[in-house]
């Protein structure tokens with residue numbers, strides 16, 4: 001083996017750069033040098049002279065470079081059940097959709113994952129996650145199909161291996177046929193971690209332990225799931241404090257609110273992140289801050305299901321790690337994350353005297369460094385710094401949508417969704433000129449329609 005093989009370098013120059021590092025360092029015109037899968041150097045002006053083995057030079061004129069966006073909550077399979085139960089709250093929406101979801105198979109899971117991933121990657125997502133919790137008996141290797149779709153597309157990925165074991169007969173929300181047993185769920189989750197989780201720096205695939213929610217999971221599965229994750233050294237993910245109905249459910253069944261319930265089952269900690277966290281009082285937020293528990297803020301989904309507005313500015317003030325999530329596309333049909341930067345900002349400003357509740361740079365941070373922290377990967381991704389992984393996006397801001405906005409970060413957050421000229425994941429191009437390099441978008445669109453129709457047919461015939 002060659003002791004010092006010369007790395008392949010990509011040099012990006014003449015671009016505005018928002019590093020989203022700890023000091024919010026920005027360059028009006030700067031450069032990034034990528035060496036293999038890492039950022040080698042970054043700064044103002046032109047790249048250093050004399051670099052060896054430069055395989056590509058990118059003129060970033062008219063662009064803003066940011067860290068790649070990081071999605072912290074999603075349900076890929078919902079790509080083929082979009083646009084249904086459109087005027088429902090969470091519980092009614094779930095009850096309407098469970099019978100359909102419980103009939104997915106491996107082919108559907110693969111195609112839906114491709115659709116979900118494609119929509120995000122085109123919009124600058126470089127790290128995706130899927131909280132998948134529907135594993136019907138005999139449906140095949142759903143986790144393998146989802147992980148395969150992410151790796152084919154070239155994006156960094158966390159599979160949160162979900163589960164449900166509290167069905168209607170145990171006072172839960174899902175129908176009996178849609179759930180796994182406690183033992184079955186734990187064994188399958190451990191197997192998925194063993195098979196797919198990579199703990200090393202720069203990992204392209206990680207797995208988290210992710211029982212679905214208090215109203216679809218037994219207390220025993222919550223407790224044993226937390227123990228399993230800690231034994232295996234992986235992270236924990238679930239839904240929490242999403243709606244007033246969930247809060248009521250927790251009080252009725254457990255005699256306490258969701259946050260206290262999570263604490264009692266071992267579910268607060270630096271290795272935990274939760275989706276939504278809308279209905280949190282001051283002491284809930286303090287508990288998250290004290291324990292380092294992370295939050296996946298999903299503004300569009302919360303609006304779609306009338307869940308409410310998460311107290312993101314208060315969480316940030318308290319020091320709670322917060323990232324952004326698309327959530328499943330049955331409750332956020334757009335499936336995009338770059339538009340959530342704007343939606344997070346707007347939704348958190350709703351109400352009198354809230355004009356400073358969240359600004360453009362905080363919104364960008366939620367979608368990048370905040371997400372990295374929530375996924376436990378702040379040392380690797382989420383900001384543009386020498387030594388970190390080369391996950392970055394060139395947003396085109398000299399077109400009609402943005403050219404008249406002087407500040408580049410304001411342009412991409414307040415303005416229309418900016419086109420992606422180039423995105424790199426692990427130093428490799430994934431999007432060029434708005435198109436995916438490793439997937440056929442037209443084929444995905446066609447297959448998704450076909451699988452959505454097949455699922456609707458199977459459900460109607462059942």
Ligand SMILES: [Zn+2]
Nearest residue numbers: 239275327328
């Ligand atoms: Zn969700």
